[in-house]
Amino acid sequence: MKEYYYDKLLNIKTSGDQNEASLSFHYHRYEPTPYYALEQLFQQYELKSSDRVVDFGCGKGRLNFFIHHLFKATVVGIEMNEKLYQEALKNRSTYGGKSKIKLEQIHFHCCLAEEYEIDPQDNRFYFFNPFSIQIFMGIIHNILLSAERNIRDIEIVLYYGSEEYMFFLENHTFFEFKEEIIIPGVYERNSYERFLIYRLAI
Numbered sequence: 001m002k003e004y005y006y007d008k009l010l011n012i013k014t015s016g017d018q019n020e021a022s023l024s025f026h027y028h029r030y031e032p033t034p035y036y037a038l039e040q041l042f043q044q045y046e047l048k049s050s051d052r053v054v055d056f057g058c059g060k061g062r063l064n065f066f067i068h069h070l071f072k073a074t075v076v077g078i079e080m081n082e083k084l085y086q087e088a089l090k091n092r093s094t095y096g097g098k099s100k101i102k103l104e105q106i107h108f109h110c111c112l113a114e115e116y117e118i119d120p121q122d123n124r125f126y127f128f129n130p131f132s133i134q135i136f137m138g139i140i141h142n143i144l145l146s147a148e149r150n151i152r153d154i155e156i157v158l159y160y161g162s163e164e165y166m167f168f169l170e171n172h173t174f175f176e177f178k179e180e181i182i183i184p185g186v187y188e189r190n191s192y193e194r195f196l197i198y199r200l201a202i
Contacts, residue, residue: 002035010069012091014062030059030084033128033159038066040183041195045157047071052121054078056113056139057130061088061106065095068106073124077108078116085110114138118146126157133164140173147200154200160192174201 003015014032047053051073055063058077068075079085088108095101109116114135125143127136140156147154156175158165169175175198186193 002039006035006066010065011094011097012061012065013087014060014065014091030057030081031128032059032062035062035066037159037183037193037195038063041157041159041181042067042070044181045179045195045197047073047124049073051124052076052119053124053126054116054118054122055126056116057128058088058108059084061091061108063126063128064088064106064108065091068095068101072102072105074105074121075107076119076122078113079108079110080112082110114142116142118142120146120150120152122146123152123154124157125154127159127161127165129158129160129162129165133162133168136165137168140169140175144173144200147202151202153202156198158196158198159194161194161196166196169198175199176201 007014047067047070049072051071052075053064053067053073054076056078058064058079061077064075064077067073077088079088085108092103092106092108095103095106113131143154155178156169170177178197178199181195181197183193
């Protein structure tokens, strides 16, 4: 029900997953974060309008539009699938209906996640289990290099975070575990139904 409600509210179409086979076993099939999970996350995890949030494997842009709607933060979606990227651009053009929306705060890039050049203002990074640990490690390396050049407060949000992701962050980077946000009603049956937030120690 929430899937329909929020898509209609935001005047976008993000429901459904992607049935096409991935170009590589390193990249997982697209699936949007459920709106009920996003509700739980942002009841406890607050963003500021000055934040710049990057969603790796953004698909049709659900997270981007939801964040912009709630916080008016700048959002960046990275998507390697051309078809999904075009869907995200279409959603960008219809987002908000007749409301006056600052579309310059909403960006989409069609490229491999590891090829995205981290912007000096990017400070929040979202991952919904989009690819293998090898790709994840490369992206974290890019984020850390950017942080060295431009020191800033950086956090990572994982949904369905794998043990490999967690082990790497906690044992091979300067990221520290900050908090866990579980999704009541589903976490009890599936322990992956949670958000893990890591903060860069600076």
